[in-house]
Amino acid sequence: MRIATFNCNSVRSRLDAVLRWLADNAPDILCLQETKAQDAEFPADAFRMAGWQVAFKGEKSYNGVAIVSKKPADEVSFGLDSEPADPARLAHARFGKLHVVNTYVPQGREIDHAMYAYKLEWFARLKKYFEKNFTPATPLLWCGDLNVARHPIDVTHPETKTDHVCYHQAVRDAFEGVLSFGFTDLFRKHNPDLADYSFYDYRAPFNPEQKRGWRIDYVLATKPLAKKSIASSIDILPRTRPKPSDHCPLYADLKD
Template identity: 35%
Template sequence: MKLATFNVNGIKTRLPQLLDWLAKEGPDVVCLQELKALDGVFPQAALKEAGYSALWKGQRAWNGVAILAKGEEPPLKIRRELPGDPSDDQSRYLEAAVDGLVVACLYLPNGNPRPGPKFDYKLAWFQRLQAHALGLYASGHPVVLAGDFNVIPTDLDVYKPASWKRDALMQPETREAYSDLLGQGWIDCLRKLHPEQRIYTFWDYFRQHWQRNAGLRIDHILLNAELAPRLSKAGVDSWVRGQEHASDHAPVWVELGKAKVAAKPRSKAVAKKAKP
């Protein structure tokens, strides 16, 4: 199974690029963020024609998340919001069952400018994620957390740390929150398989950051203990960022091997017959 996450930065604007990527790479499950579209204009028909069913939660102008699954069987909704704050009306979290996995798609708040209410909201949202993720991790089900975390975990994940030292994405509180999340036992797939490699998932539109490969790693896929042994490959489809009118993010993906099935015990008669 190939599972991916992609901040499309506007699904109406980037639909041709999204469909092109789906056709070329063929992921089985996809988490999308920053749809920037209401539910009624989500391109369900175009995605269905491309071979994908979908579950989505849109929002005007900003936010919005979706989970795509290859085939006719749609993702089975588990929840459409992150628990912990009934007053939070931002579309940033979607959780579904897909092909035997629990898939949580998230778009963590950016937090800029800081200090201020946006940074406070980011940290509060992170605390809610930690609380919910702890239950998911211990659920006994294979679980994946995937999305735009808006976190630069370490200096290895940014082209020039000094340029981002004031940004909400790499504040000590932000990094500590991500580290605490991993401390529950979650595996950061890209870092697990590429521990020393500079890998970026985002290049903003300014100062030729894409052309200079001046990027950040802020899109992450995390696996719990039940799913981590199936991790075989992980990477970034950076070619997508080089397309015309591209999102400022590129898709991150992992390949998961088949779940191991415990061998059935042989009957006594079979065992007896097998003896020399």
């Protein structure tokens, strides 16, 4: 089974790129973030005509999550358990015994901004969501753009990023708090020493030979699935093509 995550930065603007990636890589499940489309404007028919099932929740111009799959989900829900639920930031789908949670975590803007405090609170609420709805023994995948670099290896020049909302110690601690539920970072499990990135800022020239970016996108698994994982990688190819997202797809392969 292949599970993937991709912040597409507008599903309508990047529709051809997303469909191409699906055709080339054939994941069983693809989690999308920042779809930036209200539900009535989401290009669901294009996915279905290409043979994919899709569940989505969006809003105008911002946020938005979708779960694309080969098979239809048995159950789908959106949002956290507490208010504000933020349904355009969290999607949950069940496929038999397998649960997939797709999140687009708030970025936070600046350390002294109210959105950064909201981001820290969001992680705390997310941990409560996992604790209420699942156990560490649940076959659960948590995927998405989590807007945090966990370790120094996950960002270029980490010593210059200590006051950044995606690397500040408080947000890293908040992330660790959710991971303590029982999640394993599948990319790092299989690539313990690889400085590879899933996000490359549009504001800096992109050079695939001199990678300067962040790994803020994840596929995380509870123990029943982590022990079945056999590989994980970041696909930089879509970032090299015209009109790319600033993120790259990240995927993990698991034994069925």
